[in-house]
Amino acid sequence: MKIAMIGTGYVGLVTGTCFADSGNDVVCVDIDEAKIAALRNGKIPIYEPGLSELVLRNAESGRLSFTTDLAEAVSASKLVYLAVGTPPADDGSADLSALRSVVDAIAPHLRENAIVVTKSTVPVGTNQWIFERLRAILGRDVDVASNPEFLKEGAAIEDFMKPDRVVVGVRSEKVAQTLHELYRPFLRTDRPFLSMSPQSAELTKYVANALLSTKISFINEMANLCERMGGDINDVRRGIGHDQRIGFAFLFPGVGYGGSCFPKDVRALASMARDHGLEPRIMDAVDLVNREQxxxxxxxxxxxxxxxxxxxxxxxxxxxxxxxxxxxxxxxxxxxxxxxxxxxxxxxxxxxxxxxxxxxxxxxxxxxxxxxxxxxxxxxxxxxxxxxxxxxxxxxxxxxxxxxxxxxxxxxxxxxxxxxxxxxxxxxxxxxxxxxxxxxxxxx
Ligand SMILES: NC(=O)c1ccc[n+]([C@@H]2O[C@H](COP(=O)([O-])OP(=O)(O)OC[C@H]3O[C@@H](n4cnc5c(N)ncnc54)[C@H](O)[C@@H]3O)[C@@H](O)[C@H]2O)c1
Incomplete structure (x- = not known):
C-alpha cells in the first residue's frame, strides 16, 4: 500500500519505518527541513534501539523516503496517516493546531479513495471533526479512521512489530478491512485487531495512559506512606503483586513519570472531562501526586x-x-x-x-x-x-x-x-x- 506519514517525529518515524519494513511504500513528511535533510542522509534524529538499522535498510530498498513536499506525498497515497504532535495547551487540553493545519493542507491533494488515519493522540470527537472539515472543504465524504498508538519509547520497534493489540476507530467495515490488511503482518501470533467507533478508539488511548499513570502515582503514594510508617515498599509490592487481581506491572515506586505522553494525556483527559461537566477527581489527583513525587x-x-x-x-x-x-x-x-x-x-x-x-x-x-x-x-x-x-x-x-x-x-x-x-x-x-x-x- 502507498502510505504518506505526515509528521516524522517519534511516532511517525517508527510507524512509517515499520510499515515500510512490512512491504508498503511509505513517504514520511515533515515541515522540519533540517530533520528531513538529516534523514535523507541516513541520520536518525532520535535515539531508539534498532531504529537506525531499520530506517537505513528500508530507505536503501526504496520503500521508505523522506520529503517536505506534502502535496506530492498525499496525492500519491492511499493511506494518509496524521502523526503530528498534540502538545498540551496552557489549560491542559490538547493543542490541535498542527493537526488542524495539516487537515486543511492535505485536503486538496487527497485521492478519491484515500483514507485519512489519525495516529496522533487526539481528544474524543477529533475524527468526527476531521470528517466534517474535509467534507466542508471538498464537498464530498472522505473515509477517516482513528488508529491510536501504544508503543513505548525505548522499546518502540518491538512494541510496533508485536503489539499487544491494534485498535482502530472506523465509520465503515470497508475501512476496517483495509487497516486489518495493513496490520496483518504484525498480528500473526493471534494478537487482536479491535475495531470500534472513532470515539471509543480515541478514548481508549487516553484511558490506557491514564490507568498506567494512576498505577505509578498510586504506588508512589504508598511508597511515601511506607517511609513515614517504617514499612518497605519492596515487601509491600511483593505482598500485593502475587494477588492475580493486582499483578506486578507498572507498580514500581520512583521519582514520578515524565515523557511526552503520560503527563499531557492525563491532563488532556481531565480537561475533556471538565468540558463535559464531570469533575476528574482521579486524574487531578494522579497529576498532583506526580508533580509532588x-x-x-x-x-x-x-x-x-x-x-x-x-x-x-x-x-x-x-x-x-x-x-x-x-x-x-x-x-x-x-x-x-x-x-x-x-x-x-x-x-x-x-x-x-x-x-x-x-x-x-x-x-x-x-x-x-x-x-x-x-x-x-x-x-x-x-x-x-x-x-x-x-x-x-x-x-x-x-x-x-x-x-x-x-x-x-x-x-x-x-x-x-x-x-x-x-x-x-x-x-x-x-x-x-x-x-x-x-x-x-x-x-x-
Ligand atoms: N512519543 C510517544 O511515545 C507516543 C506514543 C503514542 C502516541 N503518541 C502521540 O503521537 C503524536 C506524535 O508524537 P511524537 O512523540 O511523535 O511527537 P514529535 O514531537 O516527536 O513529532 C511530531 C512531528 O510532527 C512534525 N510536524 C508538526 N507540524 C507539522 C506539519 N504541519 N506538517 C508536517 N509535520 C509537522 C514536527 O516537526 C515533528 O517532527 C502525539 O499526538 C503523541 O501524543 C506519542
Missing part, C-alpha cells in the same frame, strides 16, 4: 544537606525520563537539576543518550561526563534518576574511591539497602528505610 529526591537532599548543599559536587546518573531513550520531556531529572543549581550545588551529570538534549537546556551550568564513573570524581553525593542497565551493577569499591562523600540518593531503588551499608554508603531510596553508615552526617 518529582520533588522526592529534592526533599531528601534538603533533609540530608540543608544549607550545606551550597558548593557541593553532586553526581547525577540518568537524565532521560526513562531508560533506552534520549527523551527528556518532563523528565524528573529536570526538577532535581533546577533545585541543585538554584541551591548553588555543582551537578556532574551522566546519561548514555540524553546528554546532548540536556545540554541544550542547561548549557555550561552543568559538568557533562563521558562515563558514569567520571561523574563521581570528587562528588559529595550521587543521585540516580533513570534506571539505565549500566547503573544496575556498578563497581561500588571504585565508586567509593572516586567519591568525596559516600551518600547515594536512589530514585529508582536499584540497590539493596543492606548491601549499600556493607559497601560503605549511606543510602536513600524510595519507600524503604534509610540505610546509613556512621561516618556520614545525618539530617542537619
Amino acid at each position: 518529582k520533588k522526592v529526591l529534592v526533599e531528601k537532599f534538603e533533609s540530608h544537606f540543608g544549607d550545606e548543599i551550597v558548593g557541593k559536587r553532586i553526581a547525577v546518573w540518568g537524565l532521560a525520563f526513562k531508560p533506552r531513550t534520549d527523551d527528556i520531556r518532563e523528565a524528573p531529572a529536570l526538577t532535581l537539576l533546577d533545585y541543585l543549581l538554584q541551591r548553588g550545588a555543582v551537578p556532574q551529570v551522566h546519561d548514555p543518550e540524553a546528554t546532548e538534549n540536556i545540554r541544550q537546556i542547561y548549557g555550561s551550568q552543568l559538568i557533562y561526563c563521558e562515563g558514569a564513573m567520571d561523574a563521581l570524581n570528587g562528588a559529595d553525593a550521587l543521585a540516580i534518576n533513570t534506571e539505565w542497565k549500566a547503573y544496575h551493577n556498578p563497581d561500588f569499591a571504585e565508586m567509593r574511591t572516586r567519591m568525596n562523600g559516600h551518600v547515594i540518593f536512589d530514585g529508582r531503588n536499584l540497590y539493596e539497602p543492606a548491601r549499600m551499608v556493607e559497601h560503605g554508603f549511606t543510602y536513600h531510596s524510595i519507600g524503604r528505610p534509610l540505610a546509613s553508615v556512621s561516618e556520614e552526617p545525618q539530617a542537619v
Whole structure:
C-alpha cells in the first residue's frame, strides 16, 4: 500500500519505518527541513534501539523516503496517516493546531479513495471533526479512521512489530478491512485487531495512559506512606503483586513519570472531562501526586544537606525520563537539576543518550561526563534518576574511591539497602528505610 506519514517525529518515524519494513511504500513528511535533510542522509534524529538499522535498510530498498513536499506525498497515497504532535495547551487540553493545519493542507491533494488515519493522540470527537472539515472543504465524504498508538519509547520497534493489540476507530467495515490488511503482518501470533467507533478508539488511548499513570502515582503514594510508617515498599509490592487481581506491572515506586505522553494525556483527559461537566477527581489527583513525587529526591537532599548543599559536587546518573531513550520531556531529572543549581550545588551529570538534549537546556551550568564513573570524581553525593542497565551493577569499591562523600540518593531503588551499608554508603531510596553508615552526617 502507498502510505504518506505526515509528521516524522517519534511516532511517525517508527510507524512509517515499520510499515515500510512490512512491504508498503511509505513517504514520511515533515515541515522540519533540517530533520528531513538529516534523514535523507541516513541520520536518525532520535535515539531508539534498532531504529537506525531499520530506517537505513528500508530507505536503501526504496520503500521508505523522506520529503517536505506534502502535496506530492498525499496525492500519491492511499493511506494518509496524521502523526503530528498534540502538545498540551496552557489549560491542559490538547493543542490541535498542527493537526488542524495539516487537515486543511492535505485536503486538496487527497485521492478519491484515500483514507485519512489519525495516529496522533487526539481528544474524543477529533475524527468526527476531521470528517466534517474535509467534507466542508471538498464537498464530498472522505473515509477517516482513528488508529491510536501504544508503543513505548525505548522499546518502540518491538512494541510496533508485536503489539499487544491494534485498535482502530472506523465509520465503515470497508475501512476496517483495509487497516486489518495493513496490520496483518504484525498480528500473526493471534494478537487482536479491535475495531470500534472513532470515539471509543480515541478514548481508549487516553484511558490506557491514564490507568498506567494512576498505577505509578498510586504506588508512589504508598511508597511515601511506607517511609513515614517504617514499612518497605519492596515487601509491600511483593505482598500485593502475587494477588492475580493486582499483578506486578507498572507498580514500581520512583521519582514520578515524565515523557511526552503520560503527563499531557492525563491532563488532556481531565480537561475533556471538565468540558463535559464531570469533575476528574482521579486524574487531578494522579497529576498532583506526580508533580509532588518529582520533588522526592529534592526533599531528601534538603533533609540530608540543608544549607550545606551550597558548593557541593553532586553526581547525577540518568537524565532521560526513562531508560533506552534520549527523551527528556518532563523528565524528573529536570526538577532535581533546577533545585541543585538554584541551591548553588555543582551537578556532574551522566546519561548514555540524553546528554546532548540536556545540554541544550542547561548549557555550561552543568559538568557533562563521558562515563558514569567520571561523574563521581570528587562528588559529595550521587543521585540516580533513570534506571539505565549500566547503573544496575556498578563497581561500588571504585565508586567509593572516586567519591568525596559516600551518600547515594536512589530514585529508582536499584540497590539493596543492606548491601549499600556493607559497601560503605549511606543510602536513600524510595519507600524503604534509610540505610546509613556512621561516618556520614545525618539530617542537619
Ligand atoms: N512519543 C510517544 O511515545 C507516543 C506514543 C503514542 C502516541 N503518541 C502521540 O503521537 C503524536 C506524535 O508524537 P511524537 O512523540 O511523535 O511527537 P514529535 O514531537 O516527536 O513529532 C511530531 C512531528 O510532527 C512534525 N510536524 C508538526 N507540524 C507539522 C506539519 N504541519 N506538517 C508536517 N509535520 C509537522 C514536527 O516537526 C515533528 O517532527 C502525539 O499526538 C503523541 O501524543 C506519542
